Amino acid sequence: MKPIRKDEQEYLRTYIGRKFDNRRSTLESERQVDVDQEVDKNLSKFRKTLNIEKLIKDVQKANDDYSDFVTNYEHRKATKKNExxxxxxxxQKKLHKWQSIRRWEKSPSFITHNADKNESPVDMDDAIKYIAIVCEEETIKAYDRSKKGQAIRNLDAQKEEAENALYSGGSMVDVRQYIHNIFNTAGIADRVAKSLLMLSK
Structure with a gap:
């Protein structure tokens, strides 16, 4: 028996490969049709089995948001910056109005009218700080008008009275004694009173 030649082997190997590949391709095509139909039918159930439905929705929403953001970024940025x-x-205008009415010491200033493209036109930290400052100012005013604040008002009046006594035209002894009495009433220690009174005699 004559053995198969090398070139015949090569031919048959190629022929076999081609025929089997063709048949495999046909079978795989048939398989893909069946698989596609089954996937369409089972995909929803499969996703539920994997317990990923909610996560898929969340990812889809995030993806849509991201795509929308990228697409409309510049327009939305300009719109939001303008708002x-x-x-x-x-x-700021409202706070300016209140500042004028309430006579706050400091004016509000937290808006940048010609802000850089990437810069916020509003410095919220400054706005919040300003409101805290004027709130403290108003609280001090309210305290000073209250019963507790009476002590400070009395002290201011007593200081004025003591200063006015200096120009009363009375003698040093009388003026100093008068001031000493005001100090006592105000609860202020007056350690120089006796020595001054003694020097003036």
């Missing part, structure tokens, strides 16, 4: 500027300006 921020308008609202911040309203707040």
């Amino acid at each position: 921020l500027y308008k609202l911040g300006n309203q707040l």
Whole structure:
């Protein structure tokens, strides 16, 4: 028996490979049709089995938000910056009005009218600090008008009375004694009273 030649082997190997590949391709195509149909039918159930439905929705929403953000970034940024500027300006104007009415010491200043493209036109830290400062100012005013604040008002009046006594035209002894009495009434220690009184005699 004559053995198969090398070139015949190569031919048959190629032929076999081609025929089997063709048949495999046909079978795989048939398989893919069946698989596609089954996937369409079972995908929802499969996702539920994996317990990833909610996560898929969350990821999809995040993806949509991201895509929307990227697509509309510059337009939305300009719109939001404009809204921020308008609202911040309203707040600053309102605080200016209150400052004028209440005579606050400091004026509000937390808006940048020509802010850089990437800079916020409103410095919220400054706005919050300003409101805290004027709140403290108002609280001090309210305290000073209260019963507790009476002591400070009395002290201011007593100081004025003591200073006025200096120009009363009385003798040093009388003026010093008068001031000494005011100090006592105000609860202020007056350690120089006796020595001054003695020097004036």
